[in-house]
Amino acid sequence: MAVPWHPLAIALMVGAVPAVAGRGESVAFPTALLAAAAAFAIDDPSHETLATSPTSLLRRRLHRLTVVAPMTVLGWAALVLIPVAGGIQETVTLVAMFAGLFALSVGFASTIASRNRGRGGALGSSALLSALIVSSIFPPSWRPLPMGDVPGGWGALQTRWSLSAMAGMVIFLVASRDPAARRVWQRP
Amino acid sequence: MSGIRLTGVSKRYGRVQALDGIDLSAERGITGLLGPNGAGKTTLLRVLATVQAPDAGSVELLGHDPADAEQRRSIRRRLGYMPQEPGFYDNFTVFEFVDYIAILKQLTDRRKRHDEVREVLGLVELTAEARRKVRDLSGGMRRRLALAQALLDRPDLLLLDEPTSGLDPAQRLRFRELVSQLPNRPVVLLSTHQTEDIAAVCERVVVIAAGRVQFDGAPDALRQVAVGRVWISDRPNAQTLLSWRSGDGTLRHVGEPPSGADLVEPTIDDAYLLLSGSSGGAS
Amino acid sequence: MNSSANPPMGPVVTALAVAEGRHLLASRVFWSGLAIALLGTGVFIRSALAEESPTWDDDAWTMGVSFFLAAIFVMVAVNRAALRDRREHAVEQHEALPAPRSARVAGLFAGALWPAAVTSVLVGGGVLFAATRLDVPAVSALFVIHNAVLVLMLGAVGLVLATWMPSPFVAPVVAFALFLIAPGETPAAWHVIWPFATLETWGLAAWHIGYLLALALLFAAIASGRPDWRRGQTIVALMSGVAVVVSLTVLISGVCPPRGPCLL
Numbered sequence: 262m263a264v265p266w267h268p269l270a271i272a273l274m275v276g277a278v279p280a281v282a283g284r285g286e287s288v289a290f291p292t293a294l295l296a297a298a299a300a301f302a303i304d305d306p307s308h309e310t311l312a313t314s315p316t317s318l319l320r321r322r323l324h325r326l327t328v329v330a331p332m333t334v335l336g337w338a339a340l341v342l343i344p345v346a347g348g349i350q351e352t353v354t355l356v357a358m359f360a361g362l363f364a365l366s367v368g369f370a371s372t373i374a375s376r377n378r379g380r381g382g383a384l385g386s387s388a389l390l391s392a393l394i395v396s397s398i399f400p401p402s403w404r405p406l407p408m409g410d411v412p413g414g415w416g417a418l419q420t421r422w423s424l425s426a427m428a429g430m431v432i433f434l435v436a437s438r439d440p441a442a443r444r445v446w447q448r449p
Numbered sequence: 450m451s452g453i454r455l456t457g458v459s460k461r462y463g464r465v466q467a468l469d470g471i472d473l474s475a476e477r478g479i480t481g482l483l484g485p486n487g488a489g490k491t492t493l494l495r496v497l498a499t500v501q502a503p504d505a506g507s508v509e510l511l512g513h514d515p516a517d518a519e520q521r522r523s524i525r526r527r528l529g530y531m532p533q534e535p536g537f538y539d540n541f542t543v544f545e546f547v548d549y550i551a552i553l554k555q556l557t558d559r560r561k562r563h564d565e566v567r568e569v570l571g572l573v574e575l576t577a578e579a580r581r582k583v584r585d586l587s588g589g590m591r592r593r594l595a596l597a598q599a600l601l602d603r604p605d606l607l608l609l610d611e612p613t614s615g616l617d618p619a620q621r622l623r624f625r626e627l628v629s630q631l632p633n634r635p636v637v638l639l640s641t642h643q644t645e646d647i648a649a650v651c652e653r654v655v656v657i658a659a660g661r662v663q664f665d666g667a668p669d670a671l672r673q674v675a676v677g678r679v680w681i682s683d684r685p686n687a688q689t690l691l692s693w694r695s696g697d698g699t700l701r702h703v704g705e706p707p708s709g710a711d712l713v714e715p716t717i718d719d720a721y722l723l724l725s726g727s728s729g730g731a732s
Numbered sequence: 733m734n735s736s737a738n739p740p741m742g743p744v745v746t747a748l749a750v751a752e753g754r755h756l757l758a759s760r761v762f763w764s765g766l767a768i769a770l771l772g773t774g775v776f777i778r779s780a781l782a783e784e785s786p787t788w789d790d791d792a793w794t795m796g797v798s799f800f801l802a803a804i805f806v807m808v809a810v811n812r813a814a815l816r817d818r819r820e821h822a823v824e825q826h827e828a829l830p831a832p833r834s835a836r837v838a839g840l841f842a843g844a845l846w847p848a849a850v851t852s853v854l855v856g857g858g859v860l861f862a863a864t865r866l867d868v869p870a871v872s873a874l875f876v877i878h879n880a881v882l883v884l885m886l887g888a889v890g891l892v893l894a895t896w897m898p899s900p901f902v903a904p905v906v907a908f909a910l911f912l913i914a915p916g917e918t919p920a921a922w923h924v925i926w927p928f929a930t931l932e933t934w935g936l937a938a939w940h941i942g943y944l945l946a947l948a949l950l951f952a953a954i955a956s957g958r959p960d961w962r963r964g965q966t967i968v969a970l971m972s973g974v975a976v977v978v979s980l981t982v983l984i985s986g987v988c989p990p991r992g993p994c995l996l
Binding site: 268271272289290293294301382390393394395398 | 761764768771772801805808812819899900901902904905907908909911912
Binding site: 495498499500519522523525526528530531532534535536537538539540541545548549550552553554555557559562595598 | 738739743744746747748751755816817820821822823824825826827828829830831832836
């Protein structure tokens with residue numbers, strides 16, 4: 262299986278810069294980069310060839326994610342979770358944040374790949390990082406993807422990131438439906 | 450105008466000897482390049498297209514040495530190249546894509562360049578698609594688009610790698626008409642697996658196998674290689690190089706004659722099969 | 733039909749600049765950045781209209797930041813354009829064309845002038861609007877030029893990244909990093925590139941424009957130096973490098989002391 266590893270390598274190297282530069286408390290930067298790098302796992306150069314295989318598009322994408330996700334999670338744990346996490350609330354929030362970003366990244370990439378000959382990594386990762394930028398324009402209480410403190414504390418952060426994770430998963434599942442399948446509203 | 454002169458050209462990729470001391474010269478007119486997959490045809494075209502330098506041997510194109518930067522640029526200005534797997538900018542329109550290539554071919558006068566773009570799009574019958582995005586074109590249309598960019602500015606040296614693969618029969622015939630009636634009669638090197646195209650338009654055919662020239666002559670001379678070695682019978686024969694059942698139910702054999710077989714006129718396919726050596730090589 | 737002498741590359745670069753500029757303006761990435769810029773300008777206009785005593789210093793920073801973000805998006809757009817050949821597997825066929833890669837880099841660099849012009853016109857509109865409502869220092873008019881040069885410089889960064897780190901992931905990563913060091917509580921982090929930091933005296937503002945321009949030329953020269961360095965590129969890189977060092981020294985000595993330590 263041809264999985265592009267270089268985005269993950271880039272994310273690990275660049276994501277480690279704040280820690281190396283003595284700004285180890287930086288959480289959003291490495292988390293966002295690693296999640297964005299995961300978008301490239303969706304890129305499948307054999308997209309057209311495998312389109313007729315009995316293995317469904319969803320299953321093929323899940324196979325690819327199964328290969329990439331463990332390395333991504335390990336890298337994230339090494340860069341963020343282990344050095345930064347203190348109490349249980351903080352750990353849960355960090356995990357929710359990573360899950361939310363990861364799911365959105367994969368969801369965006371899947372949506373784009375379905376319309377772009379199997380390639381969605383570049384635009385999917387850009388879309389995720391752009392979404393973070395756009396989110397930060399809103400006032401803290403309205404930020405859908407908060408990278409810092411928001412009113413409501415840990416609970417609010419956990420809720421928002423959990424919702425983001427669910428939204429990302431729904432987007433991924435919808436975008437990974439077999440293209441030949443009849444749409445829900447077309448079913449007799 | 451000088452054409453192509455290759456002397457002792459070799460190229461190796463790791464353990465694979467792609468070209469092994471090729472000697473080849475060509476003047477104005479259409480030369481067909483035949484050979485099995487992996488024979489070195491594409492490597493040869495890449496050397497001729499100045500995108501790759503040989504490991505050994507000398508190359509002279511249109512009177513210039515491609516190893517020299519200025520001379521290489523002179524060659525490229527007079528070169529049209531359609532690679533085997535052309536790349537396109539999917540979000541450009543057909544016109545924009547060819548126009549972009551025309552700029553890179555140093556056609557900088559906007560009005561003349563646009564006229565030239567319209568002309569080559571007309572030659573490949575893509576005028577009606579000029580405003581369509583490249584991503585919306587069919588495979589055959591993309592092939593014609595690749596041909597259009599190669600025809601820009603009436604090149605003196607035209608290198609075409611599998612130009613007719615993916616074209617429908619009418620477009621293939623149209624291609625033959627187009628390439629045989631190019632106004633300035635350039636040096637054309639046509640690499641293809643379509644022996645009918647070779648027979649139809651080429652004045653000369655070069656067969657390459659294992660990085661070496663196996664045959665160099667007129668298409669009819671190539672056909673003559675198989676004279677007396679093609680047979681038909683109604684029984685199979687394990688001794689022949691290759692045999693297959695024709696539409697009329699008889700078996701056509703190339704190579705050693707089976708007992709009771711009748712000799713028939715060979716085609717270029719038969720001769721090519723004999724030259725390339727085995728059925729495996731002709732895959 | 734062709735003549736034997738090779739023509740100069742200037743007209744090719746000009747024609748490429750027009751073609752590339754049009755495509756940059758049409759790119760979705762550029763429009764995303766423009767949307768953010770317009771949003772920031774909208775916030776600025778709203779606050780300028782709503783507040784009883786709005787000030788340029790307090791309120792215009794949203795517009796400045798949003799146009800900086802738009803410039804970052806231009807960087808990504810230029811990077812994507814420069815990586816087009818690799819993405820579409822068109823490298824080989826374009827290598828057989830007479831225009832060298834350096835001409836294409838120059839064309840794309842000059843093409844970034846288009847988004848620079850468009851965003852600067854919008855910046856000019858914002859400054860003009862502000863001038864009707866607020867007490868805008870005359871030197872702030874230079875923000876228009878600053879913005880154009882900043883877009884050009886970040887476009888050149890996109891080119892360098894595409895040339896020396898040709899991965900579609902690198903530019904978004906750099907863009908995000910630039911965003912994260914955005915001004916807020918620690919504006920010093922942006923002193924060296926963000927125009928507002930020096931838009932206080934004519935002298936410093938002029939030095940800043942020169943600095944950004946020199947950086948842009950330096951990056952463009954480095955971007956065009958692959959696959960082979962030529963004498964012209966070396967000269968441009970050396971001269972612009974010297975200009976960067978000199979202007980940076982002036983800026984650091986002029987801006988940083990009153991504001992505290994600079995990051996760069």
